[in-house]
Amino acid sequence: xxxxxxxxxxxxxxxxxxxxxxxxxxxxxxxxxxxxxxxxxxxxxxxxxxxxxxxxxxxxxxxxxxxxxxxxxxxxxxxxxxxxxxxxxxxxxxxxxxxxxxxxxxxxxxxxxxxxxxxxxxxxxxxxxxxxxxxxxxxxxxxxxxxxxxxxxxxxxxxxxxxxxxxxxxxxxxxxxxxxxxxxxxxxxxxxxxxxxxxxxxxxxxxxxxxxxxxxxxxxxxxxxxxxxxxxxxxxxxxxxxxxxxxxxxxxxxxxxxxxxxxxxxxxxxxxxxxxxxxxxxxxx
Numbered sequence: 001x002x003x004x005x006x007x008x009x010x011x012x013x014x015x016x017x018x019x020x021x022x023x024x025x026x027x028x029x030x031x032x033x034x035x036x037x038x039x040x041x042x043x044x045x046x047x048x049x050x051x052x053x054x055x056x057x058x059x060x061x062x063x064x065x066x067x068x069x070x071x072x073x074x075x076x077x078x079x080x081x082x083x084x085x086x087x088x089x090x091x092x093x094x095x096x097x098x099x100x101x102x103x104x105x106x107x108x109x110x111x112x113x114x115x116x117x118x119x120x121x122x123x124x125x126x127x128x129x130x131x132x133x134x135x136x137x138x139x140x141x142x143x144x145x146x147x148x149x150x151x152x153x154x155x156x157x158x159x160x161x162x163x164x165x166x167x168x169x170x171x172x173x174x175x176x177x178x179x180x181x182x183x184x185x186x187x188x189x190x191x192x193x194x195x196x197x198x199x200x201x202x203x204x205x206x207x208x209x210x211x212x213x214x215x216x217x218x219x220x221x222x223x224x225x226x227x228x229x230x231x232x233x234x235x236x237x238x239x240x241x242x243x244x245x246x247x248x249x250x251x252x253x254x255x256x257x258x259x260x261x262x263x264x265x266x267x268x269x270x271x272x273x274x275x276x277x278x279x280x281x282x283x284x285x
Contacts (some may be wrong), residue, residue: 003147004058006051006074007092008035010062010227012119014125015091015151019062020152029054035145056081060144061236063090067236068098075113084110087144091132093117093172093233095240096162099135103161112140115161117168121228123215129153133171135164169244172237175229176258178212180280185220186213187282194223216276225265225273227281232271235262259272 004027005016012030020043029048030036045158048054050080055061055078063074071094078088088106090099090113091161107114114136124130131198132152134141141148141157148155158167185208189199200217203209219225245252261281262271270277 001060001144002058003060003096004028004048004054005062005064006030006054006078007064007066008039008067009064009231010122011091011125013039014122015062015064016126017043017126018128018150019147022147024060024147024150025056027058034109046231051077052081054078055086056083059083059086060147061086061088062147063088063092065092066233068094068240069094071098071102072105075105079105079109079111080146082106082109082111086111087114088112089114089116089148090145091116091118093168093237093240094165095168095244096135096165097225099162099165103136113161114140114144115164115165116148117171119168119171120152122177123228125151132156133158133164133167135159135161135166148189166244169237169241172234173235173255175212175275176238177254178210179275180254180261182213182217183220183276183279183282184208186217187284188281190221190283212276216274219274220276220279225270225277227272227274229275230271231262231273231275231277232266235259235266235276236273238262 003024008030025045027046027048028036028040029051036047051074071090071092103113114134116132116134118130118132120130128151130152131154134157138157158164175250190196190262204214238259242252242255
């Protein structure tokens with residue numbers, strides 16, 4: 001199966017490299033053409049000038065872009081050339097409503113659609129160890145599973161179209177809570193004058209241990225916030241979660257607090273830093 005990747009940002013580029021290593025990738029497209037051309041030359045694949053041109057040449061179209069309207073723009077574009085029987089897999093983080101709209105557009109062209117948001121950050125994208133939560137037809141998933149396995153170490157079918165995005169919303173809310181807890185706790189520890197490397201080491205081995213503490217704790221306590229997951233993107237995702245929660249009457253206390261904190265950091269120019277930049281607000285020393 002020939003696969004094409006649309007969207008070559010921090011996540012998409014890593015996923016594209018893993019697809020190429022597995023022998024599936026034949027085509028790439030990026031809104032910034034130079035980015036696509038450079039990656040294509042390094043991987044020995046073709047960079048296309050438009051999503052439409054890419055979709056006409058592949059069996060599987062993989063999408064990784066930033067926002068709901070971006071996904072719909074791409075889907076509307078490729079719907080003009082996509083081949084019947086093709087499969088489109090969207091790995092962006094968007095609303096479940098957008099996923100259902102995309103699926104309906106492609107169904108008219110006899111093309112299948114899976115919403116397949118991922119978790120694991122830039123590290124996971126580069127290493128091919130992402131967790132992927134899938135909404136859509138289970139049979140379609142099985143057809144593309146070998147391709148997805150080049151990018152993800154955990155692939156779980158969650159239900160019908162939109163279920164993948166709903167699951168990702170759960171993930172993003174939980175990530176906000178973990179960020180709040182870890183940054184606040186470590187700022188408290190630092191204010192106590194504790195040796196933070198030892199604090200992180202011992203707590204990581206206990207009941208409060210988690211990935212974020214282990215991987216971001218050492219950097220945030222040194223004042224380093226290189227992005228693994230950009231704060232502004234998590235802000236965008238949490239706005240989606242807030243809207244979804246409003247539709248079903250679910251609590252948004254944690255989401256609202258994190259959005260307000262992120263907004264403050266973005267206004268101060270820290271939106272492109274890692275979400276661990278929340279430590280800037282917690283650390284008063």
